[in-house]
Amino acid sequence: MASRDLKEATQDHYFKPVTEQPKTVDNGVRDMFPLAPFIVSGGRNTERYYFVHVNDLSIKYRFNIRPKYFGDESAYTEVFPLRIKEILSKNTDAKIFCVFDMDTIYKYELEEKHKLFVSSLQSEIDSGQVVMCDSMPSFEFWLLLHFVDYEGLLKNYSEVSQVLAPYIKPYFNDSTKGLKKLLKAEKYLQDSTWVKRLLDEGRIEQAVERAKNCIARAMSEDGQYAYSNIFKIFEENI
DSSP: OOOOOOOOSOOOOOOOOSOSOOOBOTTSOBOOOOOOOEEEEEOSSHHHHHHHHHHHHOSSOOOBOOGGGEEOGGGHHHHHHHHHHHHHHHOTTOOEEEEEEHHHHHHTTOHHHHHHHHHHTHHHHHHTSEEEEEEESOHHHHHHTTTOOOOSOOOSHHHHHHHHHHHHGGGSSOTTSOHHHHHHOHHHHTSTHHHHHHHHTTHHHHHHHHHHHHHHHHHHSTTSSOEEOTHHHHGGGO
């Protein structure tokens, strides 16, 4: 497996809660609500419904989410820059979190395209306006961290799903279905029950702390541990 350069887990905070009410100032003008961060992601269903449900159910986490910000993972190096450019053209102070899977980069041999993609956004990344939220191997590893602090390397979606299945299948109303069907089919994901249970049990906050542990392990021995940087989306409000 190709080596990867990982940034330090400690990052600046990227957004503030949007639940506070606007305040009236002396001139009678009301302050605007803080601009919620934007999520741009590969993965058509699992990621989109996860973030949509968190956004709708939580009082702590708020995102700007539109279906077109979620798409074919294999084309993210071409699509993400277009989405980011569109967002920034209308919201110059926006924060944008880019969610993608590292195993896709290796599967579709996108290493060079990925480097160009990152370099094209380097100034925005350095300023904290655009944040890379990659997972190795996939987004489903972030879901696994809701339940366990996993130590070790999972190389692809199949390996993650085998470990994840016993934990998350009971969160769906029809737990007799295979995990791939539950996490890929819109008919199962659109019921928000599975995310509500994660929120009710405080599992997102647990996932953030476990993800930081994974990053520390991955940095100490690159290529030997699965990890997820999706914790950066949530850490401000923990």
